[in-house]
Amino acid sequence: MIHSFNPRTGESFGDPFPLTSDDEVDAIVEAARAAGPAWRSADRAAVLDAVAAALEANVEELWQAADAETALGETRLRGEVARAAGQFRLFAQVLRDGGYLEAVIDHATDQPPVPDLRRMNHPLPGVVGVFAASNFPFAFSVAGGDTASALAAGCPVVVKAHDGHPRTSELSWEVIRGALPDPALLGLVRGLDAGKRLARHPSVSAVGFTGSIPGGKAIQELINERPDPIPFYGELGSVNPVVVLPSAARDGLAQGFAASLTLGVGQFCTNPGLVFVPDDVELLTSLTEAVAATTGGPMLTERMHGGYLRGLTRLGKLTSLAEGQPGEGAFAVTPQVFVTDLPAFAAGLPEIAEECFGPAAIVVVYGDPAELPAVLDRLDGSLTATIHATDPGEAGALAEVLLRKAGRLIWNGWPTGVAVRWAMHHGGPWPASTAAAHTSVGAAAIRRWLVPTTYQGWPAELLPPALRDDNPLGIPRRVDGVLS
Amino acid sequence: MIHSFNPRTGESFGDPFPLTSDDEVDAIVEAARAAGPAWRSADRAAVLDAVAAALEANVEELWQAADAETALGETRLRGEVARAAGQFRLFAQVLRDGGYLEAVIDHATDQPPVPDLRRMNHPLPGVVGVFAASNFPFAFSVAGGDTASALAAGCPVVVKAHDGHPRTSELSWEVIRGALPDPALLGLVRGLDAGKRLARHPSVSAVGFTGSIPGGKAIQELINERPDPIPFYGELGSVNPVVVLPSAARDGLAQGFAASLTLGVGQFCTNPGLVFVPDDVELLTSLTEAVAATTGGPMLTERMHGGYLRGLTRLGKLTSLAEGQPGEGAFAVTPQVFVTDLPAFAAGLPEIAEECFGPAAIVVVYGDPAELPAVLDRLDGSLTATIHATDPGEAGALAEVLLRKAGRLIWNGWPTGVAVRWAMHHGGPWPASTAAAHTSVGAAAIRRWLVPTTYQGWPAELLPPALRDDNPLGIPRRVDGVLS
The missing domain is CATH 3.40.605.10 (Aldehyde Dehydrogenase; Chain A, domain 1)
Known part of the structure; x- marks a missing residue:
């Protein structure tokens, strides 16, 4: 039962x-x-x-x-x-x-x-x-x-x-x-x-x-x-890396991160689990404050609650940057953010980048943004990857790497929130997706x-309406090589 | 080596x-x-x-x-x-x-x-x-x-x-x-x-x-x-069933079959390995004569030659309808066509319908075409399925079954010959294809x-040309839901 x-x-x-x-x-x-x-x-x-x-x-x-x-x-x-x-x-x-x-x-x-x-x-x-x-x-x-x-x-x-x-x-x-x-x-x-x-x-x-x-x-x-x-x-699974470049606008950045991290008690496949930031005390302080202002909540099941706590034990080897207020309820958890630097993160791959499902993230502090692509290239596939920057020229090499790492690339936004649209792609390289x-x-x-069928020399009476010469459904078709 | x-x-x-x-x-x-x-x-x-x-x-x-x-x-x-x-x-x-x-x-x-x-x-x-x-x-x-x-x-x-x-x-x-x-x-x-x-x-x-x-x-x-x-x-693999309905035009039918069967010494994935025909002595005679007029040839490798001979041993439990002239060469084989009736064929499934790679086929004689759909429904997937008929009205129920059995449906033609076109589909349900x-x-x-990527809020300077607002490549695109 x-x-x-x-x-x-x-x-x-x-x-x-x-x-x-x-x-x-x-x-x-x-x-x-x-x-x-x-x-x-x-x-x-x-x-x-x-x-x-x-x-x-x-x-x-x-x-x-x-x-x-x-x-x-x-x-x-x-x-x-x-x-x-x-x-x-x-x-x-x-x-x-x-x-x-x-x-x-x-x-x-x-x-x-x-x-x-x-x-x-x-x-x-x-x-x-x-x-x-x-x-x-x-x-x-x-x-x-x-x-x-x-x-x-x-x-x-x-x-x-x-x-x-x-x-x-x-x-x-x-x-x-x-x-x-x-x-x-x-x-x-x-x-x-x-x-x-x-x-x-x-x-x-x-x-x-x-x-x-x-x-x-x-x-x-x-x-x-x-x-x-x-x-x-x-x-x-997906860790959804977010890269904050030196030119990124600071206004609202920390609050945006904290909100995305804790949405639905962090139980989103698009949760931002990994954030790369420049070595900027002010930014780190604002991230710490924003996370501290969050409140946790009950996770969905006892099992997920246990999984999050095990994940925190693994992440606990890192330095704690900030934690939110504990949530209320039997399965409640606290938002937790850890911090490390780029060389240590790179040395800890791939285990360090494993998803911890819930409101937890690692902030990775980098010195030179030119060192980021080589490290990001070693990440597993994700559903999303995000760049924060005001200068697109700064992001070219990074975008090229992230293109191979994620199904959706986000600019100055947050990965949670998956619009149901024609242009949405919610998938990504393994293990974000099996396909x-x-x-x-x-x-x-x-x-x-869906699977295709080709009809060869098929009589008009038996053709599905979509394939009849007069196009009774009025649908887009490619006829003799031309889309119309 | x-x-x-x-x-x-x-x-x-x-x-x-x-x-x-x-x-x-x-x-x-x-x-x-x-x-x-x-x-x-x-x-x-x-x-x-x-x-x-x-x-x-x-x-x-x-x-x-x-x-x-x-x-x-x-x-x-x-x-x-x-x-x-x-x-x-x-x-x-x-x-x-x-x-x-x-x-x-x-x-x-x-x-x-x-x-x-x-x-x-x-x-x-x-x-x-x-x-x-x-x-x-x-x-x-x-x-x-x-x-x-x-x-x-x-x-x-x-x-x-x-x-x-x-x-x-x-x-x-x-x-x-x-x-x-x-x-x-x-x-x-x-x-x-x-x-x-x-x-x-x-x-x-x-x-x-x-x-x-x-x-x-x-x-x-x-x-x-x-x-x-x-x-x-x-x-x-694929056996490519061909159904000859009672209304099928008899002119050239037997010759068309024999030519398709023996093309490239039968070494086509679209080779017609299974032909369902009405109980019509004249048609069977013409098929026999057409196959008898064919000549075999050397298969591509010793291994395929051996595989064909093993396949013939399996099919040899059936009655021989016709055989062609032996081909010349070390790996040469002879075209062979066997005959059985629909109840015996149905009783022998699935083994009887296994592909025998080379110029061999089974002719299955049916009494009532209404009995065909249930038997065809038990076939494995094929690359192609073919109907010969002059009256499309006769083929409706059959077409519905064959649609689930093959990637390409052919009317009054033969499956060998795969045109390199926009509308071609060369695939089919397992085991014709793994995908x-x-x-x-x-x-x-x-x-x-190919894999898709979605760009969210991405700066115009970094967008690939295919996604820029001015469509510099002049390619077909769906914009705000409308294909243009």
Whole structure:
């Protein structure tokens, strides 16, 4: 059984939720698979809009359930429901736009003799398995971007709920299913064993995951054992290096850092865990003061609380720069910032740069910014990398290195906050992601669940509308080499 | 040492080629990696055109070297050099078009407050490892589509040469290197151990492979053992089912099949290995006669020759429908076609449908075409699936099944012949490919070697030209949600 826990008290509450048995997982996956064909030809954009509306209509119940299980608070959780709804709406827009189909037509030619060829994307044939994250009970959970993008693509989805918020998962599931033409299109399973069964299931065609590096590795191993290699889109750990160059504007810098570090009790995959700063006493003082002015809070689960404390033990070998006020609650933690210098940091790689999930960071003091690229080049992949500077000319060599190290490059900003947009890329080199070419946030997230088909000499009557000469859907297409 | 063999005589000839040692592999990969940064900013389109011209300028020497090692003949091999050159030219066109960059710009908004976001593709940071195929000594070997598309993307390439044509590999390598600004951009290694070293090398960011299912599985296992999961684009086995519906035009059908079956001594990954036909004596007679009129030839290597004979032993449990004339030469084989009925075929699945690489096929006679979809649904994935019919109305249910079974659907044609076009998809569900979303032929093949980056609030001076507001490259982009 899985129990809801209150992170403020550490106590369980409410009725527990049963673990899903292997037979139940099989039945749920098969029911989802069977619902697939009708879903492919449904008006999915309209349904996604209806899901968004349903989430918004149930925001009261949803945020309250999530707050009881996560202690993330009303403002954040209302915002997150809105974000989840916004994701469904973005994908409705993506479907109406039609560019995601990547329709290409090459008419036949006589010289050389080449047949008529037409290509477009289709949904993966089976079911998409989604492993929900703990830290975003809506936006990266049952109602999250993986679910939204896979449903948008035309794939049925079975979510392995995160144990950290079982009631919120159940509620989200009910709300979404209520807006789907066939409730079997979204399945929900609970428990570690059910997750394993899901990743191994022959009818599962791809897996999306948001979580830790060890968790991602474990699922990758299950998938490696399958007879058929299926794509595994895991978004794992990230330290998100931030480089403050000497020219950086000092106003608000320390406050911006402290706010980003402690947002959601530091439980963001884009948390700024590593900050490189010039040897500037005033800056270090302002960072210390800003961090000291923060307050911690309860982490999401007992396990994450324990993980953070273990991480602090590891980081405790460094000098403490600042700590915030202790938070309140059973799983509460204190923001902690450590300091070291560039040579010591370089000597401690790679262990020193391991992610400590929560509101902890290392400030690395450098002397000459010219020494930064060689050290940054030794970092593992991250979701983001940030440069603070007022003089772009100062950042060229650094930008070149960071381009290889992160999926998103940020200028004079902070990495927390991942906009759900066409141009977003939320991914990065391993271990930030298992598939650096793909994003789990933004319009391009739909591509993970699509495969192309080419139709050769295919009769017009049988062509999908997207590939007919008269372009009845009015979508962007590349015809005879020209995008139009 | 690796020796050239003459498939017509079975004898080795010429100077042998040394195996590449581990140290040499490391040096070649590192030299390639070091050549990467300059290549990213080179005029790659012009270089690819120069490579194409160099291949054409050396066609005499190239086809003769390949014929001595493969016995594929002048016409085919001249054609294949032209095809290889054409692939380099297509990718030059892809680069000039710029759509492959998938540039997306979302300007900042105030309500809600969202920063400026710009996304585009970049080449993978390291080296692309390519495992060459035996059956296309140019188009899927050193000068093949994997090399062309990876160089186009901006990645240095190290090819593991196929042992079946070492001299052709060496010559192709020299010709291409001569046209590259830095010869280290294309490395060549020889031998199984060198291939393993390549797949495991930390500086290798992705691997392309064309070959057998066991070969592909072996490389996948090496990659699974890496600490970092890198993409593995393997194009493996395929039986390419062909369904002849009752309404199919009979004129030329049998001849078309026999020609496709025996093209290149059946050594095509798109060889039609499985043909479903109605119970029609006249059609079966014409198929028998057409196959009987074919002549075999030498297979590429002793090993493939042995593999074909083993495959025939397996298929020999079926009734022989027809056989061609024996070919000449040491590694020569005879085209063989077997026959069975649909219930017996269904009962023999999955073993009965295993690929037998070479000019062999099974003709499956069905009674009621309505029984076909359920049986076809049990087939493994293929690169292609073909329907012959004059009445599209007859094919609807079948097309729906085949869509899930193959990457390319062909109407009234034959699967051999893979046009190098924008709309080509040469891939398919496992085991046709390890990554069904990707193609190894056609313009989209470049995508395998690209990863996106998002620039957030990035200063205009540091933005790549593809993302500047004034669009200096004049490429297609999506700006604020609209493709233009």
